[in-house]
Amino acid sequence: MKKTAKKLPMWLRYLINTVLFVALLLSSTAFVNSGSVSPYHTKVIILCGINMILALALNLATGYLGQLPLGHAGFMALGAYSSAIFMRYITAMPGVSASAIFPLGVLLGGVIAAFVGFLIGIPALRFKGDYLAIITLGFGEIIRVVLLNIDDVLGFKFTYGAASLKNIPKTTNFFNTFLCVSLTAYIIHTVMKSRHGRAILAIRDNEIAAEACGINTVYYKTFGFTLSAFFTGVAGALYAGYLGVISPGAFGFMKSIEILVTVVLGGMGSMLGSIISATVLTALPEVLRAFSQYRMIAYSLLLIIVMIFKPSGFMGNYDFSLSTLLGKLGGRTGKSAVPEKEGEDNE
Amino acid sequence: MEQTLNGIQTGSVYALVALGYSMVYGIILLLNFAHGDIIMVGAYTAWFLMANLGQSPIIAVVAAVIVCTLLGITIEKVAYTPLRKAPRLSLLITAIGVSFLLQNLAQLIFGAGAKPVPPIVQIKSLTLGSVSVSGNAILTIVVSVISMLLLTILIKKSKMGKAMRAVSEDTEAAQLMGISLNKTISFTFAVGSALAGIGSVLYCAAYPQASPTMGGMLGLKAFVAAVLGGIGSVPGAVIGGFAIGLAEAWASALGLSVWKDAVVFAILILVLVIKPTGLLGRNLQEKV
Numbered sequence: 001m002k003k004t005a006k007k008l009p010m011w012l013r014y015l016i017n018t019v020l021f022v023a024l025l026l027s028s029t030a031f032v033n034s035g036s037v038s039p040y041h042t043k044v045i046i047l048c049g050i051n052m053i054l055a056l057a058l059n060l061a062t063g064y065l066g067q068l069p070l071g072h073a074g075f076m077a078l079g080a081y082s083s084a085i086f087m088r089y090i091t092a093m094p095g096v097s098a099s100a101i102f103p104l105g106v107l108l109g110g111v112i113a114a115f116v117g118f119l120i121g122i123p124a125l126r127f128k129g130d131y132l133a134i135i136t137l138g139f140g141e142i143i144r145v146v147l148l149n150i151d152d153v154l155g156f157k158f159t160y161g162a163a164s165l166k167n168i169p170k171t172t173n174f175f176n177t178f179l180c181v182s183l184t185a186y187i188i189h190t191v192m193k194s195r196h197g198r199a200i201l202a203i204r205d206n207e208i209a210a211e212a213c214g215i216n217t218v219y220y221k222t223f224g225f226t227l228s229a230f231f232t233g234v235a236g237a238l239y240a241g242y243l244g245v246i247s248p249g250a251f252g253f254m255k256s257i258e259i260l261v262t263v264v265l266g267g268m269g270s271m272l273g274s275i276i277s278a279t280v281l282t283a284l285p286e287v288l289r290a291f292s293q294y295r296m297i298a299y300s301l302l303l304i305i306v307m308i309f310k311p312s313g314f315m316g317n318y319d320f321s322l323s324t325l326l327g328k329l330g331g332r333t334g335k336s337a338v339p340e341k342e343g344e345d346n347e
Numbered sequence: 348m349e350q351t352l353n354g355i356q357t358g359s360v361y362a363l364v365a366l367g368y369s370m371v372y373g374i375i376l377l378l379n380f381a382h383g384d385i386i387m388v389g390a391y392t393a394w395f396l397m398a399n400l401g402q403s404p405i406i407a408v409v410a411a412v413i414v415c416t417l418l419g420i421t422i423e424k425v426a427y428t429p430l431r432k433a434p435r436l437s438l439l440i441t442a443i444g445v446s447f448l449l450q451n452l453a454q455l456i457f458g459a460g461a462k463p464v465p466p467i468v469q470i471k472s473l474t475l476g477s478v479s480v481s482g483n484a485i486l487t488i489v490v491s492v493i494s495m496l497l498l499t500i501l502i503k504k505s506k507m508g509k510a511m512r513a514v515s516e517d518t519e520a521a522q523l524m525g526i527s528l529n530k531t532i533s534f535t536f537a538v539g540s541a542l543a544g545i546g547s548v549l550y551c552a553a554y555p556q557a558s559p560t561m562g563g564m565l566g567l568k569a570f571v572a573a574v575l576g577g578i579g580s581v582p583g584a585v586i587g588g589f590a591i592g593l594a595e596a597w598a599s600a601l602g603l604s605v606w607k608d609a610v611v612f613a614i615l616i617l618v619l620v621i622k623p624t625g626l627l628g629r630n631l632q633e634k635v
Contacts, residue, residue: 138612145609303444
């Protein structure tokens with residue numbers, strides 16, 4: 001009784017969140033564009049954003065669905081290549097503005113990655129644990145080898161193989177990265193709070209029990225995996241627009257592991273953890289340039305130590321919620337599941 | 348024909364490495380990602396002793412095997428034992444961490460470039476009719492077949508082998524029968540790593556160089572071989588190893604050498620989809 005009486009109406013919550021988010025988006029974009037942030041720092045911030053999307057996407061598959069795919073670099077490569085090729089062809093036409101068409105390129109990258117993820121998911125998700133890891137790893141490697149050699153088979157210049165695909169329009173900027181990160185966080189958050197999300201969590205906690213409760217485990221596993229592949233593709237598309245040059249070598253097994261490290265350190269099953277650890281792991285190497293040769297050693301040691309002493313990662317499965325926070329501050333006990341825009345988690 | 352022999356040669360190295368994967372998986376259900384990197388350490392040991400200290404190949408081979416065995420036991424004690432009760436996902440991630448730690452340590456110590464390993468054996472090539480067979484190929488095949496036979500005898504006849512089989516069948520029942528779990532698991536890692544040490548030397552005989560990342564692809568393919576043959580099964584790992592080696596060699600013979608990694612993984616995926624337990628695997632039913 002007491003709780004419900006003090007709750008804000010739903011539409012008001014949505015309104016507050018939307019207004020806050022738009023205000024944050026516009027003010028931070030204005031701040032970045034005003035020249036008070038150097039181009040170098042802007043680049044680092046954009047890279048943080050891309051890594052956040054990657055971590056959020058893998059967190060969906062690892063933290064929420066409880067699987068361990070090791071082929072996410074392959075999806076990233078698919079997103080990057082499909083969007084890059086699309087952008088190259090479309091901007092060659094007269095009268096097309098690259099930045100206006102970029103959302104379409106990002107969407108295309110995501111959709112193609114999701115489609116391949118769906119095709120891969122059907123056979124791969126029949127397996128569990130190590131088998132799933134190795135089979136997704138296999139698919140990831142196949143994607144890389146195909147991208148590397150497809151030109152020789154088709155006979156015309158398409159991906160340019162090891163020579164790398166150049167002259168991709170550099171359309172990734174702070175505004176659209178911010179928007180993509182927020183949308184990714186928002187969509188994953190709302191999905192996880194819905195009954196589909198609860199089904200996914202049930203599969204993670206006990207697959208056999210979930211199946212016995214009438215959850216279609218195959219459907220939800222494929223659904224979660226495809227969604228994860230979609231966002232990884234989006235991150236790939238942003239990455240292509242960020243660098244302007246991509247080659248298959250950048251999307252090897254190492255990249256998949258890097259994303260995994262980010263998710264594990266942040267805490268599997270915590271979106272806030274993924275975002276924080278993506279920021280830290282992207283920004284820290286930039287700060288500690290002098291120690292760059294020790295970076296991977298530190299990563300791997302950290303991975304082992306975290307697994308032995310704190311397997312839940314730094315944030316556990318704690319997630320940020322504005323209403324809970326405000327409730328605590330205002331002394332209210334309301335702990336309601338509000339689907340909120342995660343805009344405040346950025347940069 | 349020559350490609351087939353090449354395939355058998357690489358295949359026997361894969362088989363030796365796959366045995367290590369298979370034994371460890373059979374006993375604690377862990378995909379030991381670090382296994383491939385143990386091979387890398389073995390190769391560096393051989394290189395260091397022969398190229399830097401000028402030791403004879405025999406000392407180098409023995410040292411490589413000993414270093415690999417000790418490393419395998421150390422990894423098991425430090426990284427895997429604390430996690431024996433933890434979820435399998437944590438164990439797997441730890442294994443990936445160990446693998447990357449070894450790779451990056453090697454890169455830091457020895458540099459990223461490949462180090463040329465001096466030839467370990469000099470045996471003249473045999474000529475059978477129109478085909479010439481290199482001495483290395485013969486040695487590799489003979490050594491690996493002997494190692495596999497010894498391993499089979501070890502598992503089938505010795506007391507420790509019996510303990511290993513018991514633990515992999517039912518860990519708890521084996522403990523109740525008075526088998527020391529810690530000893531058996533350490534012994535399994537020791538044997539698997541010793542085989543990796545032999546594999547590393549044979550691999551160096553075929554491709555005479557050591558590089559920090561050499562264990563990655565080799566380890567992955569050996570794991571594919573173990574899965575292909577049915578993980579946990581010794582003859583399965585051998586068959587899988589030869590199958591992968593031959594598939595690679597024939598793919599190269601058909602002019603598809605740039606695609607050979609993709610071919611290996613495609614075979615893996617096909618086999619798993621058709622027969623998820625591998626060619627000779629046991630069917631493990633998951634209990635509630």
